[in-house]
Amino acid sequence: MAERTRRPARPRQRVIHLEPVPAGRMRIVYALLCLGLIGLAGRMAWLQVVQSRDLEARARSLQTQRTDPLGTRRPIVDRSGRLVALDEERFRLWAHPRYFNFPGDAPQRVRPPLEVARRLSGLLAVPMAELVKRIGDRPSGIRLAEGIDPETASEIRRLGISGLDLEAYPYRVYPQGDLFANVVGFLNLERVPQAGLEQSRDEDLRRHEQSRSLRRGADGTPLPDSLSPGVFFGDDLRLQLTLDARLQELAAKALTAQIKKWKARKGVAIVMDVRNGELLALASTPTYNPNRYWSFPAARFREWSVQDLYEPGSTFKPINLAIALQEGVIQANGRVNDTGQLQIGGWPIFNHDRQGNGVIDFPTVLQVSSNVGMVEAMRNLKPSVYWDWLYRLGIENRPDTDLPGAQAGQLKAKELFTTQPIEPATAAFGQGFALTPLKLTQLHALLANGGRLVSPHITRGLRAGDALASSGRSSGQQLLRPEVTRTVMAWMESVVDKGSGKGAKTPGYRIGGKTGTAQKAHNGVYIPGARICSFVATLPVNDPRFVVVVVVDEPQGDNAYGSTVAVPVAKQIIDGLLVLEQIPPQVAVNAAPG
Structure with missing residues (x-):
């Protein structure tokens, strides 16, 4: 009988009988779900209602990049655009x-300071041992x-x-070094202005910067919203000076050499445009390097030519003669008798050489710098009128200038001046009152420009881009008649042609001048042997444009006079000024015979 093929038996399926969930358990699950939903809704409500402002602020801080101002300052340039100060x-x-x-290291590895110092030493030019010492522990x-x-x-x-x-x-960097330190000043390490224009023009030199807040998207893309207008605007304004770096350097070198030669305490050289009061040079010595100001004594941070007072002496004589001419107490062709000495109110007055010059005209009075001749010229002017003129010239007032720290001069009280005959007598030859070298410069500009009292200044204002401001227009209060000043200028020209100012004579050019050698006073008492030597030059006489003033304090030596100490400095400045300003000769120069 044939063998039957067996079939695989089917797996028996397990039948799970569903049982009804108890009603109590369903209620518990339902209650838990409701509690969860209520908690979630409550949390959402808490975040959106209660904490929304805090969360929004945190999000803004993460999405916003804020940049605070660095506190940068505007550059300072000279009249030709040369940088004087910049950030x-x-x-x-x-x-x-x-x-x-180091790059390539495992994230958790920490290198020792010595290995970092080894890589930095060459770049910083600091020994490794010094860097390791600074790092310490x-x-x-x-x-x-x-x-x-x-x-x-x-x-x-x-x-x-x-x-x-x-x-x-x-x-802050000062590319010209000590050349403009006396007027520009400097910032300390905390960028706080300490002197000069940096301090007096602080607001003008600060750039108008704003804090920048830039929002970014999730991928870092900048978003243009919430930016205030002009936030990315950067101004390119510069403060332009009237000073010329080339002339300033020339004046500083000539002055420094003479101060060293005569072992003087200090000196100043000023060049002023008589038409508008612009200063082309204001060099003083000793000075300092503003890039390393900490290496110098603090006394050098002040500009003494606008702050320290002195008695101008004979350099004030031309101004006195102009007052006398203006009031009509002397005539242009008048003469005085110089006997060599006088007694005024019981006080003796002498010429510097104690010699008389006889009957002389006013050009000769200036040429020989006669004290007696000046007293004779001014004694017909009422003391009250004389004092009023000195006051009107601003001796007692602070000059209208942008130079920081400028000081007013000192003038005796009117009652004392009018009741003590010695006071107007000594004022006649420039003593008994005090002013600054800057004020003397302003008053000689008054003689040169036809009688206008212009304001000395060293800035032309803020300029943008590469633009430079031009020279200012002529201005100033008219105090003297032009014909009076022309007469005095001719007398001053004779001082350079024939008198004590011959050292400033330049062939082909008409130059006027006046030397001065004044006693130096301290607390109202003259210091034995202490002198202040000075020289004032005006050029060209036929059409005056510039006044050059040189004042040297306490030069040493028996031969220290305005003609020997101050005139050589002025001569070098004048020669440079003629070239830089391209002033043509006024008279023909005779060629030397072959």
Whole structure:
């Protein structure tokens, strides 16, 4: 019988019998779900209603990049656009040793300070041992270096060392060194202005910067909303000076050499445009380097030519003669009798050489610098009228100038001046009152420009881009008649042609001048042997444009006079001024015979 084929047995299916869920359990599950939904709704309500402002602020802070102003300042340039002061970008290097890590290192590896110092030493020009000493054993926040230039900062970034941070900040630089320090001043390490224009024009020199808040999307894309108008605007204004760096350097070198030669305490040289009061040069010595101001005594930070008072002596005689001419108490062709000495109110008055010159005209009075001749010329002017003129000229008032720290002069009280005959007598030859070299410059400009009292200044204002301001227009209060000033200018020309100012004579040019050698007083008492030597020059006489004033304080030596100490400095300045300003000769120069 044939064998039957077996079929595989079917698996038996398990039958699960559904049992009804107890009603109590359903109620528990339902209650748990409701509680969850209520909790979720409550949390959402808490976040959206109660914490919405805080969360929005946190989101804004994460999405917004805020940049605070660096406090940069505008540049300062001279009259030709040469940089005098500017901000440059510098960097501070901060070290965080607990994060020291080189490119390619494991994330958890921390390099020792010595290895970091080895890589930085060459770039910073600091010995490794010094860098390791600075790092010490502190874990973070160590200032390793300051004043790092952008090129060096880029090299440090290329090292890729973790734990090193570069902080950018503006740094004030004075490319001309000590050339303009006396008027520009400087900023200290905290960028607080300490002297000069940096201090007096602080608001003008600060750039108008705003804090910048830039929102970004989730992918870092900048979003244009919420930006205030003009936030990315950067002004390119510059403060332009009237000073000329070339003339300033020439004046400073000539003055410094003469101060050294005569072992004087200090000196100043001023060049002023008589038409508008612009100063082309204001050099004083000793001075300082504003890039390293901490290396100099604080006394040098003040500009003494606008702050210190002195008795002008004989350089004031032309101004007195102009007053006498204006009041009609002397005539242009008049003469005086110089006996060599006088007694005024019981006080003796002498000429500097104690010699008489006889009957002389007023050009000769200036040429020989006769004190007696000046007293004779001014004694017909009522003391009250004379005092009023000195007051009207602003001796007692602070000059209207933008030079920081300018001081008013000193004038005796009117009652004393009018009741004591010695007071107007000594004022006749420039003593008994005091002023600054700047004020003397302003008053000689008054003689040169036809009688207008212009305001001396060293700035032309803020300019944008490469534009430069032109010279200001003629201005000033008219105090003297032009014919009076022309007469006095002719007398001053004779001083350079025939008198004590011959050292300033330049062939082909008409130059007027007056020397001065005055006693120096302290607290109302004259210091034995102490002198102030000065010289004032005006050029060209036929059409005056410039006044040059040189004042040297306490030169040493028996031969120290205005003609020997101050005139040589003025001569060098005048020669340079004629070339720089391209002033043509006024008279033909006779060629030397062959």
